[in-house]
Amino acid sequence: MSTILNISDLIKTYDDELRRVMFRRCGCIDTAGDIVQETYQRMLAGDLWRQAENPRALLHRIAANLATDYERRRQVREHYAHYEDATAEDAGADNAADPEQINAARERLSRLVSAVDRLPPKCRSVFVMRKYDGFSHAEIAERLGISRNMVEKHLRNALAALQDCDD
Secondary structure, three states: OHHHHHHHHHHHHHHHHHHHHHHHHHOOHHHHHHHHHHHHHHHHHOOHHHHOOOHHHHHHHHHHHHHHHHHHHHHHHHHHHHHHHHHHHHHHHHOOOOHHHHHHHHHHHHHHHHHHHHOOHHHHHHHHHHHHOOOOHHHHHHHHOOOHHHHHHHHHHHHHHHHHHHO
16 A cells, blocks of 8 residues: 555656656647656556656656657658658559559558567667668667667567568
8 A cells, every 4th residue: 555655646746747848848748648657657567666766867767768769659650651642642643553552552551660669669769760860880879878789689670570560
């Protein structure tokens, strides 16, 4: 019972502040709410709030990381949506594209976007930073605090997962 009261006090104390910060960061009240909710779930999942010297800072760090992941996923979706729109426009301009081919391409694209979303967070981050943001392996390793070998391993895993999805 004391665990519930302690986490409840933590949430009551910092909820408004955390929601405001996430709203300013992502610009959407619903997304901010989702990020804050996921933050609480992660705090409770491993009893992280008990181990933290500064639970407020931990709340903000988890929320910031979730917001970064959200932004990266949004950018990937926009990139593929733009690609899909461009493909549809090209198909319309050609008048040679078969509607079945267009539907097949859209379904393939949807499967690929879903596969990227299902990648483990670190693997997805590495993939997006390399393929979308254009960072080098060394830059990714430095930004994420991992070795270049781990960057390469995450990329191999991501590409294998995407290839499996495409088969």
